[in-house]
Amino acid sequence: MTAPQTIGVIGAGTMGNGIAQVCALAGMSVVMLDVDEKRVARGREAIAGGLERLVMKTKLSAAERDAALGRLRGATDYGALGDADVIIEAATEDEALKIKILRQADAVAKEGAIVATNTSSISITKLAAALGRPADFVGLHFFNPVPLMALVEVVRGRQTSDATVEAASALARRVGKTPVVVKDSPGFVVNRLLCPMLNEAVLAYGEGIASARDIDEAMKLGCNHPIGPLALADLIGVDVLLAVMEVFHREFKDPKYRPAPLLKEMVAEGRLGRKSGRGFYTYT
Numbered sequence: 001m002t003a004p005q006t007i008g009v010i011g012a013g014t015m016g017n018g019i020a021q022v023c024a025l026a027g028m029s030v031v032m033l034d035v036d037e038k039r040v041a042r043g044r045e046a047i048a049g050g051l052e053r054l055v056m057k058t059k060l061s062a063a064e065r066d067a068a069l070g071r072l073r074g075a076t077d078y079g080a081l082g083d084a085d086v087i088i089e090a091a092t093e094d095e096a097l098k099i100k101i102l103r104q105a106d107a108v109a110k111e112g113a114i115v116a117t118n119t120s121s122i123s124i125t126k127l128a129a130a131l132g133r134p135a136d137f138v139g140l141h142f143f144n145p146v147p148l149m150a151l152v153e154v155v156r157g158r159q160t161s162d163a164t165v166e167a168a169s170a171l172a173r174r175v176g177k178t179p180v181v182v183k184d185s186p187g188f189v190v191n192r193l194l195c196p197m198l199n200e201a202v203l204a205y206g207e208g209i210a211s212a213r214d215i216d217e218a219m220k221l222g223c224n225h226p227i228g229p230l231a232l233a234d235l236i237g238v239d240v241l242l243a244v245m246e247v248f249h250r251e252f253k254d255p256k257y258r259p260a261p262l263l264k265e266m267v268a269e270g271r272l273g274r275k276s277g278r279g280f281y282t283y284t
């Protein structure tokens, strides 16, 4: 595939607007689609804010900011994705919804276009089965916040072609990221390793091995982690961590992935971390 000129991004939320921002900054035209004008406008504002911060830090000139914003178009109609060389789905994490969205994208995608998903937990092979051209479908798992995080996991489904994996990896490099190709397996690489570690920290905390602050301090000083596991669980969302552990437990059928009982209690209590003001720590 020749270098893509136009990227379609479905979903203007946290991940979608981040992906749209890095693609526009890298010189590509971007169509960012969401369910209504309000959400598209909110995504656009987030991008404008992100670019403005880069200008303030003198990492970007005002002219470059304006040019990037000029390459960005909003849409609510799937027909607008017809020109896209690559369509990246970054909508809400819901399997039935993603299948519906991907079918709509597949119906308007031009010949040879690649369709990708940013899903964190749904099988790429399973999603591909809903599409007419599974060889052209791939996982492109960006990390949050997209403009800052250097990694993209390129996830190969059972039917993804080598050419699609190569094109997806090239796109990741073009937006300044380092691609790592991984097989389609729950959690891919990063969440497969990270979430059980966070779950273990919750178990240790529940057993009273140390205070939350001391567990976090120990991992920061003893392992050089930039943030402790419990503070990170609060940042990711206690509910999100529980959901990931439940997927691992169900899919691998291995008791080592059993979610910490305290995670369930905290979710039931509404202690979801930063977003609810209370998790392992209290936020004001």
Ligand SMILES: NC(=O)c1ccc[n+]([C@@H]2O[C@H](COP(=O)([O-])OP(=O)(O)OC[C@H]3O[C@@H](n4cnc5c(N)ncnc54)[C@H](O)[C@@H]3O)[C@@H](O)[C@H]2O)c1
Binding pocket: 010, 011, 012, 013, 014, 015, 016, 033, 034, 035, 039, 090, 091, 092, 093, 094, 097, 101, 118, 119, 120, 121, 141, 142, 143, 144
């Ligand atoms: N947030 C993270 O840290 C993170 C990291 C990596 C991957 N992901 C994945 O990225 C995806 C998006 O997550 P997010 O955090 O950006 O969610 P979000 O809730 O911030 O944004 C999702 C957006 O999708 C839109 N949407 C819903 N239905 C749609 C439809 N039919 N057509 C178009 N848009 C639609 C919503 O209106 C919303 O704006 C999920 O699959 C998630 O698992 C998230």
